Amino acid sequence: MNVKQCYKLLFFILLIPTLSSCFEIIEEINMRNNGTGDVVLTINLSQSKTKVASVMLLDSVQGYKVPSKQKIQQELAEAVAYLKKSEGISNVKSTSDFTNYIATISFTFKEVSNINNITRNILARQKIKATNTSSYSYNKATKTFARRYQAVTTAKSEFNKLKNQDKAVFNGAMYTSIYRFESPVTNVTNPASNLSKTKKAVMLKSSITNLINGKINVSNQIQLSK
């Protein structure tokens, strides 16, 4: 047994029993009254960093190829380059921390609808089918911010086709969306969302499995005071 094999064996043992891991995806939108705003997307795997670090040392795990650090950085750079070319998008930045396994992308938009097709296009470029149809709109006249979200039924059936051990990867994974505004919020339509004390921010938390299974809908219509 050479050193590399020994190492692999060790990390295989570390990975027992499953790859169940905690990670979170955070979507923040700071809306200004004039309709412009900023977006910060964060994926945080630091709670599972031991496992991620172990996985990163393997070529593939449970039949899936593990991307290298270089590959991840390259993909991120491609996403940034794509964003920079997109209409109404500026100030694009990205960070990646391979000690704590946290990556972010942030940018500024002229209108919130500018971001509607971005996620889907980025995913499409990676040959990943979008799991939902999602769109944002902001009506300056009525001061209404809306997020429309529809879980794609195929996503649920595809997910259910996965082996239990693969599904377990998503156990404990969380999705958080935070929308911040300059004016106070007077009404929200989604009962699962929370309004901050200052009434200027709306937060919605959900487990990723509930999102995929369509048990939770993150659609929301937020009315700001006029």
Next chain:
Amino acid sequence: MFPIKYNYQNKMKKLLFALALLFFSIQNYAQDLAKKIPANAFTVATIKGDNVFKLMFVKDFNESFVGKKLLTETSKSLDKNFTSIEDFGINLEKNMYYFNQLSDSITYNCFLIPIKDATKFESLINDKEKKFTLDGETRTMILPDSTSIIKWNNNMMYFVTGSIKSSFFADSLKSAKYGIKDLRYQGSDVLTDSATIVTDSTYVTTEEPMVETVIAPPVVKAKVQKKSAKKKVSSKKKAGKKKTAVKRKKVKLAEQIDVDDYAVKDSVGMDAYATDPDQYDEYQKEKAEQDAKTKALTLVWISAQADKIFNTNYESIESNKSYNSSLDKNAIAEVWVSSLQDVYNSISPEFGTYGKAGLMKGYGSLTAKLFMDDKSFRISTGLELAKDQADSYKKIMNRKINKKFLNYVDSEKAIGFMGYAIDTKAYLEEFPKLMQQTYGSFLGGRMDEEISLGTDLFTLLLDEEAVSKVVKGDALFIINGLNTRDVTYTAYEYDEDYNQTEVTKTKKETMPDFLFMFSSEDHRLMNKLIKYGVNKQRVSVDNNIYKIEEKKSPVDIYFMIKDNIVFFGNSLTEMKSISNNNFRANISKTHKSLLSKNNFSFLFNAKNLVGKVPDQEFGGEETAKKFNETLGKMGNVYMKSNPIKGNLVSADISAEIPNGHENALKYLFTLIENASK
């Protein structure tokens, strides 16, 4: 398919056979069928009925899930009502055999099943369409695809299926001998046709060579071929049959030859097929014809082979020393492969040029035996080596694991370990020899001098003695249990306005503590390496414990040298206690002998994992419960190599069965039942 003519000789033979049969049945009701396996069988697999049904009575089997399933399914498909496997007419107290015979032209796959009640057995296979022929006591049935035959009498059932090797008939000279063409798109068919005619004519005109070619062909080894003389009679009748077919063909082929100049056609043949659909149809038709011929030849060969098994006496596998010594009266099932070297050589022509190399040179017979008892399953495997090779391995294996290693095995907590011991010095000395044996032929005979030069150079460059002092050749990898440690991670907190702040939190993570150790007497090289590592800031040091500074690694790895042992591990606490001589561990007697008596040993003790991993690591209570249940049911799994005996290297794998099960076979049946639920 072949009308059987009786003649005087045949009758005599039958009579003798019947007498012999009578004699045997008086002497020993249902003799062991191993006597019927030819001495040149390549693989022999045995299921030992008596040992199987000692563990599980026939009644229990019938009532088991598997038994019920088998009985109902067979009843359904045959429209009968079977209530016991005894209804199948098979003698369950005797051994059942599978064997195969290989040659360059055909492979025979054969089963020998002891019969207790032939009438019951016939009810299994006898329905309206499947008719069988009767020849005295012997019944023969040709299966619909005519590449398999079932033959049986009151004592045994023989099933043989033959598959002709296409590589054999790719050689036009050989295939022509049997009137078979090697068809190719290139249209070289006419050329082979002419060859066919030449041989065909020998079929018709000369008697003797024909007997040789029709009957003896499939079996490669000389022993059996010698006996083919006995069978002239039956071969004649087949040859006679062939005659008519051949005559018809000859006329047809003669016409073709008249029209076509094959030399010309040969060069344009390919184009013709490509452009002319008629030509292609013709090709397809021809191909079907040739396939039918190959099938017919298969049937001739397997019929002859089956006749031989039933009607003649020949040297049986029982005369094979290697086979005999492989037998174990306690095994449930056994597999014996005559010689890896021969297996390789027999299939190697299909690998092309590289195949000729004889990579398996020096590797003899291979055996695997399955044992089941009230405590465990055990598979024991053995491989015979050529004397030189065995001697080399004996020298290499002449080392036991360092006794001091045993101080660090905690049997109460250990989840698993793997130990091995070889003599590095012997290994380095024998390595070139082994390489030469294996790869010498691979590179072709002409490279012998170069290889010998290379191996000398290797010996010259390496000081085996010196290397063996740095790495003596014994090592132990052990996981002494799981430990929980605090791990920090990044999370976010939100204020009244849901503004995000990054915070560092800690959580408990359970990880196995591993310890790896190997013996080393000469630390100079290690020390130089450590010094280099420290200078390059790849290694940090605290007292005598070193830490590898590798950012990529998800766990910290420490190492140290103590008592001529190099230790690696991921637990600083363990390292410190080893360093301070207060490492507490108790090794059990079984583990001690497993590690210290064998060159290689492995243990996995699943029970020690039960309940040690926090539920959240599994992603939920439910998964954790299932996992713990499965682990709790698992017994110890062991692997070990045995000392070399004579020229035989062997190894055992065994798995203990959990408490509450009568024996391993019954446990296996419960496992199958549970899995199919």
